[in-house]
Every structure is written in C-alpha cells, then in structure tokens.
Amino acid sequence: MILDVSTPVELTFSEIEKAKARVQGYASQTPLLNFPVLDERVNGRVFIKAENLQRTGSFKxxxxxxxxxxxxxxxxxxxxxxxxxxxxxxxxxxxxxxxxxxxxxxxxxxxxxxxxxxxxxxxxxxxxxxxxxxxxxxxxxxxxxxxxxxxxHPYNDSGVIVGQGTAGLEIAEQCEVLGVTPDLLISCAGGGGLTGGVALALEEKLPDCKIYTSEPAGFDDYARSLAAGKRVRNAALGGSVCDAVLTETPGDKGFSILSRRHAQGLVVTDEEALNAVAFAYFELKLVVEPGAAVALAAVLSNKIDIEGKTAVIMISGGNVDPAIFERALKQYGDVRTSA
Incomplete structure (x- = not known):
C-alpha cells in the first residue's frame, strides 16, 4: 500500500500561505520579469515568472x-x-x-x-x-x-499542489508591488499541479485573472479535458521534446480547480516550443527547457491574442538537455537567416 498523504491537506488558499512559511528560506523567491523586446513582439505587456531560476532549476x-x-x-x-x-x-x-x-x-x-x-x-x-x-x-x-x-505524486497530491501554489502567491504579491493587474496567466501544464496551485492562489488574490494551460501537440490532454468538461487521456506516452509536461491525463485535484476557474487550454508544436527556447536564450537571456517554454511559445506563435493586455507567463524550468538546446538554437538561427 502506498502511503499517499501522511498529513491531510486541504486545497485552500490558507494552506498555500502555510506552505509559503514552510518553504521560506529553502525555495527561492523567483523574479517576475518584464522585457521590452517581448512586449513589442506581442503588442502587449508580458511578465515572466522565472521558475527556471528556482532551486534545482524548476518549480518542482x-x-x-x-x-x-x-x-x-x-x-x-x-x-x-x-x-x-x-x-x-x-x-x-x-x-x-x-x-x-x-x-x-x-x-x-x-x-x-x-x-x-x-x-x-x-x-x-x-x-x-x-x-x-x-x-x-x-x-x-x-x-x-x-x-x-x-x-x-508529482502533481496529484494536495501537499504538492499547495506548495506549487506559493509561486502564484508570489506572482500576486509582486504584481501588487509593481502596480500591475494581469488580465491572464498562461502556465505550462503536465498533470496540472503547478497550474492548479497557481490558479488557487490567484483565485483569492487576483480573481479576475483568466487562466490558460499550454501543452505540446499530441499531449494536450488538459486542453481537451477542459473543453470536454471531463478528464481525457493522451494516446501516446512519449515522443515529444517537451518531456517535462508529458502526462497521460490531468490529475483530478488540479482539474477540479481549473474547471472551477473556467480555464482554457492552448496547444503548441514541438517546433514552436524549440523556437521559444531559442527566443528566451537569444532575446531574454534565459535558459529554458522545451516543456517549460510552451507558455511562452503560445504567445510567440499567436495561439492567444494579448494585444493591449497584461499577461503573466510561467517559465517552469531550465533543465534543458544540451543536445536539445543545441537543436533549438540552430533551428532558430536557421529561421532568422532565412527570414
């Protein structure tokens, strides 16, 4: 028998606040970054929550x-x-x-x-x-x-979800300091632990902020599940460069939060994810892995219109395989040369 939850944890904002106290001094408070080059590219205002700078290189x-x-x-x-x-x-x-x-x-x-x-x-x-x-x-x-x-469990554990929610609490606090009220947030989604936790935090602090998931094509179980109103499965278990967000189906805990928040799903190709990896490196000076770049990719590839809006994008990790990183940079270089 798996000992799944040693201490019961409710999926509430107060539990996220308790989690913040536990991780303080161990987890980094990652920056919320704004880049004029990205704002100009999308004709909107974009803030990046840089969890690639988190301890161990990701929000996890x-x-x-x-x-x-x-x-x-x-x-x-x-x-x-x-x-x-x-x-x-x-x-x-x-x-x-x-x-x-x-x-x-x-x-x-x-x-x-x-x-x-x-x-x-x-x-x-x-x-x-x-x-x-x-x-x-x-x-x-x-x-x-x-x-x-x-x-x-990597994403369907309440203690894990409220821990990830501390990133959302930081976003709300950082936006308040900056005097920013985001219209929407786009998060990289696998099983939904990060997006669910962040959405739970923003439900309390920024209730009008619209939530979007972003996933690679062929592994868009969250987008399809949110559209269907029930959890659905992916046919394949592997085959995308976005290894960090490949899950069979959404976790029921995160899905319940995102369904309540009326979240919607965005889908990008592997090529678009790799282009986002390269854009982050060349233009933003950030090292990002493909699965962590799918939210940025959704914006760069016009999967969502943010003209005149303020958006927060989750960059969820920076543990990129060197060979994949080289492929992304070469691909982007080829695109820029042929443009």
Missing amino acids: FRGAFNRLSLIPQEQRAAGVVACSSGNHAQGVAAAAKILGFPAVIVMPEDAPALKIQRTKALGAEVVLYDREHEDREEIAKRICKERGATFI
Whole structure:
C-alpha cells in the first residue's frame, strides 16, 4: 500500500500561505520579469515568472519540499518514492537531502541524461523504466510496499499542489508591488499541479485573472479535458521534446480547480516550443527547457491574442538537455537567416 498523504491537506488558499512559511528560506523567491523586446513582439505587456531560476532549476522544489515537510518524523526513516522524468525527481531528491531521509526516484529510460545524473548527484537512488511498456506507478507501489516508504505524486497530491501554489502567491504579491493587474496567466501544464496551485492562489488574490494551460501537440490532454468538461487521456506516452509536461491525463485535484476557474487550454508544436527556447536564450537571456517554454511559445506563435493586455507567463524550468538546446538554437538561427 502506498502511503499517499501522511498529513491531510486541504486545497485552500490558507494552506498555500502555510506552505509559503514552510518553504521560506529553502525555495527561492523567483523574479517576475518584464522585457521590452517581448512586449513589442506581442503588442502587449508580458511578465515572466522565472521558475527556471528556482532551486534545482524548476518549480518542482516548492511542492516537493512542502510535501516532504508534512511527513511525520516517525515515517521519515523509511524514505520517499517518486516518479518523474526529471524535475520532480530533482525537487524530491533535494528536499529529502535537506530534511535528512532517503529517496528513490522512478525515472523513464529516455529522460534527459542530465536530469538523471543530477538526481543521483543529489543523493537519490534512481530506478529506470521503459515508459512505453512499464507502469511507473506500479513500480513505485512495489518499492513503497517493500520499504514502507511514502509516495510523493508529482502533481496529484494536495501537499504538492499547495506548495506549487506559493509561486502564484508570489506572482500576486509582486504584481501588487509593481502596480500591475494581469488580465491572464498562461502556465505550462503536465498533470496540472503547478497550474492548479497557481490558479488557487490567484483565485483569492487576483480573481479576475483568466487562466490558460499550454501543452505540446499530441499531449494536450488538459486542453481537451477542459473543453470536454471531463478528464481525457493522451494516446501516446512519449515522443515529444517537451518531456517535462508529458502526462497521460490531468490529475483530478488540479482539474477540479481549473474547471472551477473556467480555464482554457492552448496547444503548441514541438517546433514552436524549440523556437521559444531559442527566443528566451537569444532575446531574454534565459535558459529554458522545451516543456517549460510552451507558455511562452503560445504567445510567440499567436495561439492567444494579448494585444493591449497584461499577461503573466510561467517559465517552469531550465533543465534543458544540451543536445536539445543545441537543436533549438540552430533551428532558430536557421529561421532568422532565412527570414
């Protein structure tokens, strides 16, 4: 049996405030950045929440640290188990190292080598699996049963979601300081833990801000689910460069929040995601991985019109595979040369 929630956590704004207190001093308060070159490109005002500058290189550290902090002392020696293609893996591994208990991470064999290496470097034990033929949660269940460990779901865990919601609370606070009232927020979406948590925070602080998810084509389960009013599945389990946001179906917890917020979904191609990676590097001086660039890609490829509006875009991570990064920069260079 997987020990899923050691301490019950409600999906409420007050729990996000508690999570903020827990992660303070461990998670970074990432900047909310504005770039004239991007504003001019879209004829609007765009602010980027740069979670690629977060500890371990992605927003995942927030949710992981908050969730692990909720585990009672008597259960910590048995450790934790998580499933991840890399960012949740590193977040859980780093949080476990700080809090002093063991971590086992079940990772796909085709995960970027850099993410696997960094997860191991943080002290976690890595178990690889074939995402096309093996069920990662079944593997995790077996390990949890053998060791009595606590399972940390990457996105469908309330403790994780409210931890990710601290990014949304920061956005609201930063917008207030800047005197900005955003019309909309676009977030990279896999299972919906980040977008759900941020939407929950903004529901309290910026209730009129419209929420959009962004995903790669072929893995747009959130867009299709929001349109259908029920959770649907992707046909494929792999095959996109946007590895950080490839999930089979939305988590029910995040989906319930985003459905209540009447969120809508945007979809971009892998090529558009790679162009966004290169744009972020050349024009914004930010290093971003493809899955974390899909929200930026939606704006750059005109999947949504933000002319005359103020938008916040989540850049969710910067753990890009060097070969993929090189491909993105070359592709963008070719496009600019031929333009």
